[in-house]
Amino acid sequence: SQPSYDDRTIALSYGSRCIFDSMGVWPLLAEQAEAIDSIHISDRGHFGVTRLSSEQEGVEALGYVLENRNIGQQLYQVMRESADITLFCPAELKSLQQDIAHPDAEVSVDVMLDGSRQTLTAELLIAADGNNSQVMKVLNIGSSRKDYQQSALITNITPGKKHDNVAYERFTDSGPLAFLPMTQNRCSVVWTLSPEQADYLYALDEADFLQQLQQRFGYRLGRIKKIGKRHIYPLFLQSATQMVHGRVALIGNAAHSVHPVAGQGFNLALRDIAMLTELISKAEDPGDSRLLQSYVEQRQDDARRVYRFTDSLVKIFSNDIAPMGHLRAAGLAAVGLIAPLRHQLARQSMGLSGRSSELARRGGHV
Secondary structure (H helix, E strand, O other): OOOOOOOOEEEEEHHHHHHHHHHOOHHHHHOOOEEEOEEEEEEOOOOOEEEEEHHHHOOOOOEEEEEHHHHHHHHHHHHHHOOOOOOOOOEEEEEEEOOOOOOOOOEEEEEEEOOEEEEEEEOOEEEOOOOOOHHHHHOOOOEEEEEEEEEEEEEEEEOOOOOOOEEEEEEEOOEEEEEEEOHHHOEEEEEEEOHHHHHHHHHOOHHHHHHHHHHHHOOOOOOOOEEOOOEEEEEEEEEEOOOEEOOEEEOHHHOEEOOHHHOOHHHHHHHHHHHHHHHHHOOOOOOOHHHHHHHHHHHHHHHHHHHHHHHHHHHHHOOOOHHHHHHHHHHHHHHHHOHHHHHHHHHHHOOOOOOOOHHHHHOOOO
16 A cells, blocks of 8 residues: 555564564664654653663664554565465465374365465464454364453654654553654554543544643643544453464464553564474474473463553553552652663563563574
């Protein structure tokens, strides 16, 4: 599609940039990425503020903001040009067969491709088909789901002042409000609201919506000059009851979908990919049950850490009870003043907590 002011974006952590670097695709993405040099975290109406910076953490950037379209175009280009990748697209999954009783038996899928049915067979099937995974349905894999009773209202804006590569996370009485720096001095806005508030704000005309957004965010970036189309997405935490089934492994949103409050979802998916890649590259049989169990064990801690991190932020910063507001302010002030706490928060945000995959280590950090 053609470039658009309303392009949706991904907040890419520094750890994810390292993974892309090891894959050899970061140079293709870097030109279209806007660096996040610092993160400003505040609570509207209270004094507490925390600032994280790339300089303090000794990295080139805390993260990057990239447009989904650009990531997709570049990755598809790499796949098409790779001699050892065969792309069947678009394709629709019709059935999946595997013999669990015989571990050596391969897994096969029937897909509709260009109007004809075709069978594909492999030692390992990786399901990366999102939180409405068709593979999960076919295999009867269940999931636990927590509905936050919240919606994310997404839009892009152009502020009156330069964003200077600062990402803002502002906690308001209506929910967390993030401004992420984009190219062309735009900002991607992610505003967490109750479904009723989101519907109300979505229905406002542009001038009234802009006034509401300006009031909630304030004037750190001056007066908002331009605003794009608005989109609404329901928010929930969802995790599969199992990440492995025979010779099938789940990754990304098929395995776990998280609240976008800290921009962790896409980065969590990339870390799944990096760890599974590391294990497969050393194995004679990529679908071996011991290998896949190792994948589950090595990814569970990271996933649970992200669940706790995002879930805690939602609970603490979506609560407008007065005493909680003062506690939040004190907490933000403490993190801002105490270097080890600030460093721990920064490493979690950068996707550097816990054990790193070889792809991440090769890409730049230790």
